[in-house]
Amino acid sequence: MNAGAWLLNAAFLGLILACVKPLGLYIANVMEGRPIWPLRLGADLERRVLRLCGVTATQEMGWAEYALGLLLFNALGAALVYALQRLQAWLPLNPARLPGVAPDLAFNTAISFTTNTNWQAYSGESAMSYLTQMAGLGVQNFLSAASGLVVAVALIRGFARHSVATLGNLWVDLLRGVLYILLPLAAVFALVLVSQGVVQSLAAYRDVTTLEVQHYSQPRLAPDGTPVLDTSGQALTEAVTTRTQTLPMGPVASQEAIKQLGTNGGGFFNANSAHPFENPTPLSNFLEILAMALIPAALTYTFGRMVGDTRQGWAVLAAMLVLFGGAVLIATHYEQAGNPQLAALGVDQRATAQQSGGNMEGKETRFGISASALFITVTTGTSTGATDADLDSFTPLGSLVALFNMQLGEVVFGGVGTGLYSMLIFAIIGVFIAGLMIGRTPEYLGKKIEAFEMKMSAIAILVMPTVVLVGTAIAVTLSAGRSAVGNPGPHGFVEILYAFTSAGNNNGSALGGLSANSVFYNLALGATMWLGRFWPIVAVLAIAGALARKKRIPASSGTMVTHGPTFVVLLLGTVLLVGALTFVPALALGPVVEHIMLWGTAHG
Amino acid sequence: MPAMIRPAATLLLFMTLLTGIAYPITMCGLGAMLFTGQAQGSPLYWGGRTMGSRLIGQNFSDPRYFWGRPSATTPQPYNALASGGSNLGPLNAALTTAVTERIAALRAADPGNTAAVPVDLVTASGSGLDPEISLAAANYQADRIARLRGLDPGRVRALIRAKSRGKFLGVLGEPRVNVLELNLVLDLLKS
Structure with a gap:
């Protein structure tokens, strides 16, 4: 690892550690319902929502009821995401006129976003309407993170309480997790991302003129959108000459913010956080990395605080940090070492003052090796799964770090x-x-x-x-x-x-x-x-x-x-x-x- | 169980309205107010026209322009509606073939240049839309561009220096330069 990489990783660790105590304490206060000012401010709204839900806030649940409620809530959420995808062609906010999503893909995506996985078997820019992204996928970014949060809080309460049969009220916990923790953090982060150049617009895709004329061939399509085949069954192509590039738009920053903070990871676009409209600058990239680890790291303090001994939380965090250190060292080392097959072709992969060098296939110039390796380590150590580089082109041991991080059960900070x-x-x-x-x-x-x-x-x-x-x-x-x-x-x-x-x-x-x-x-x-x-x-x-x-x-x-x-x-x-x-x-x-x-x- | 349907459905509906509608629309409003250009895709205005976005790369194949990162998008490179990388593993023969061809194209456009080729100039970016190349990749092309345009190589290198971006706060980012910005200015330089 070179000096720049050491500095980057040190900056990441320093900032995360600085946030653990204040944020962890805040989360503990929120989940314990202490009368801090945000809770006093939201008390009225909270009461109204709970009344609509027919819930008495003080009525606590046993573990089975808590679990059943959570399963039901997530199953309903998945059904809503499924319906939005299937029906998007007839719903508003679809300026690109995208058709409904196929049943198997819609099933996969609905489960993917309710389970905080955000596995994507589709390309966002060519499959999901703005409404599906916002009201389906975006909502589950909040709710799946909140679901993870309340389970952790319930387990902490299990340790903190004694001789009682109940763990808390699921609906109150979910509501508070979103209202006071996830939503305010996401709103601030979204605006910072917009300032860096992350798109936030409901306008239609935008045509711009390119400097050079483009010549290429593309499959010829029949009016119904299927490729035209010649007599031997080969797809016919047609030559295209154009100076137009179509730029995708969308409510990206709002989704990007919670995608990272909620350890979700489902990109608005296919290239995820490698896409310049999702992650335009080295600063946005660094903040996106911090955002993934922020809440999971802080929860170790929340844990210590709620069980009445903060040293317990620091011990858990210490174990996470050791695993993190090992992972990021290995990933950075092997990505920087580059690809020997390309070295043999006369490619310059050295790290110099003029270039990051290393295994650059699938990586963005502005992030280079060290920031990409750090991103991948954090995204797989937490349960995020966002990527700022093409993981398929990582070196074998670079991708081994990503794999093993997940196989350990995602405990290097872990998901929210x-x-x-x-x-x-x-x-x-x-x-x-x-x-x-x-x-x-x-x-x-x-x-x-x-x-x-x-x-x-x-x-x-x-x-x-x-x-x-x-x-x-x-x-x-x-x-x-x-x-x-x-x-x-x-x-x-x-x-x-x-x-x-x-x-x-x-x-x-x-x-x-x-x-x-x-x-x-x-x-x-x-x-x-x-x-x-x-x-x-x-x-x-x-x-x-x-x-x-x-x-x-x-x-x-x-x-x-x-x-x-x-x-x-x-x-x-x-x-x-x-x-x-x-x-x-x-x-x-x-x-x-x-x-x-x-x-x-x-x-x- | 039936008693739970009401809270589950009501809370889901409330959250959908709050985090799925109110939140993104508020962010659109605030974004448009505070960071108008950025929220709309950072368009690059040039001579009264929108010449693309400063964040989204364009394809350059004319040797008189700086070339950007190879792009693996289909059907054409730098297709902003189909972002993505090559997905080629490090041992895949298709990767070595592609890199060999790219090196050959660079050498053919600039036969006198025998320097080792900077890696980012022959490897596809992760998004397929990378707007930037490393300073090494820009300087590698400086002599070719100067020769084909009849410019002093020193001027081209000075242009790269002037447009280059270093590390933010000395920590974040890599030495790099925006290809579209370079090429727009190149067209203004008189030999």
């Missing part, structure tokens, strides 16, 4: 809420293992960890690897799975493994060479996303409910300390062990083989 609750599940497993080693009943934060919690933790941890590996295995055995691959050799396998890893972890980033818009992938990945999201959520809420019922055991001299370096190492060990044991064989067949082939041919 999901990162914290996933890490806390690992902590429960960690103290259980430690308890076995020293022969004591495991406890965490004064709560005895017993058979039920361990069963639920095992479910929460094992669902993801199961859906990812079984899904990958099915896809590689079916021709419908294999034929979608866009690159030969082990890279093709990586494309499939990546797709299921991304879906199972609700990340949403992709190796774009895989033609994922097929009935097989739309349905298989749709199911993977739904199971990968809601199965662990139900297990986590069950744990929260069980913990809330327990008595708190006062700390004694025999209690294991869970805020010191020993615990951080234990937590890291648990995360890495579970991740490595599950995924190393698959990784060895994919990126590792590819790495050896790439550098072996260069030297041999």
Whole structure:
């Protein structure tokens, strides 16, 4: 890593750490309903909305009711997104006159956005109307993040409370999460993004004149939009000469802001955050990276605050930071090392004062190597899945970092809420293992960890690897799975493994060479996303409910300390062990083989 | 369960109106008021016409102009309605073939130039719409452009310097220059 990359990563870490305490404290105050001024300001609106909902704010729910409500809310949300896509041709705000979306793609996209995955088997600029983007996808950007947040808060309450049967009121929690946390942050961030050049307009796509005349050929289309074939079945092409370039418009900045802050990741455009209209400057790029990690990192403080011992939160954050450091070092190093095959052709890939150098295929000039590697590390460590570069063209070990970040369960900050609750599940497993080693009943934060919690933790941890590996295995055995691959050799396998890893972890980033818009992938990945999201959520809420019922055991001299370096190492060990044991064989067949082939041919 | 349908549906409807309609429309209003040009796609006005956007690259194949990043969009390069990268893996033979062809095209346009080719000039960008190239890629082309336009190479290099952008606050971004802006100014330079 060169000096510029060190400086960039240090600036990122410094700013994130500076925000952890103030934002974490604010989130704790909001979710505990303390009378801070934003809550007093919104109290009237909150009351009215809850009255319309027929909800009594003080009436709390048990874990099963909380989980059922959340599932119902998300299922209704998915149905709305599905309907908007199918009907967009007849609905307003569709200046590009885009047709309705096909059923399998609409199904996939609806699940994708409700599960906070934001996997995209479509190109935004040529598939989704402004209304679908705003009222369907944009809304789920808020609601899926809020859903993750309330699950984490419910689990924290499970630790913080004792001898009670309830976890809080789901509707109040969701409403507050959006009103006081997500929406204000998104509004400010959206305006900053517009100032940098992110488009925010409901105007129709705009034709501009190009400086040079363009000559190209395109498929000839019949009036109904299908390609015209010649007698041998080949598509006919026609020559085009033009000086017109059509620029897409849209309410991009408003969506971009919550896409990053809510760890969603679904781009307004196909190129996602590599698109200059989504991410125009190095500053916008840096802020987009910060935005992904902001809330997940702050939630560690919220956790510490709500359980009454902030050191507990810092310990969890410390484990996240160690994983982050390792990941960003490896990704930056290998992307900067470039592609030996291009070096052999006489291409200059050195980093100099005049260029960033490195593996620039699929990367934007303004971001270069270090900012792209940092973006990819954070987007896969959190559950965002936005990309500011074409991941399919990353070096084998650069993409391995992205894959492994997700396969660890996205705990390097993690998604909004999901990162914290996933890490806390690992902590429960960690103290259980430690308890076995020293022969004591495991406890965490004064709560005895017993058979039920361990069963639920095992479910929460094992669902993801199961859906990812079984899904990958099915896809590689079916021709419908294999034929979608866009690159030969082990890279093709990586494309499939990546797709299921991304879906199972609700990340949403992709190796774009895989033609994922097929009935097989739309349905298989749709199911993977739904199971990968809601199965662990139900297990986590069950744990929260069980913990809330327990008595708190006062700390004694025999209690294991869970805020010191020993615990951080234990937590890291648990995360890495579970991740490595599950995924190393698959990784060895994919990126590792590819790495050896790439550098072996260069030297041999 | 039935008791939950009312709160779930009502909250979803309220959130759709708030975050799906009111929020983006308010942002459109504020954006148009505070940052008019940026909100509309940063159009580049030149001689009374809109010559594209300063954020969206255009295709250049005339050797008298600076060439930008190769673009993998279809059916034509720099198609702003189909953004995306090549999706070619590092070992894919199609990548080495494409890079070999791009190097050959650069060499054919400038036979005297034997320098190693800056990597961004022969690799496709992530968006296919990258408006910029590295300073190395611009300087690599300076002699060719000076020769074909009958300009002093020093003037072309000075133009690159004048239009170049460095790191924001010394930390963010890479050394680079906007290709469309360079080419618009090139047409004004008299030999």
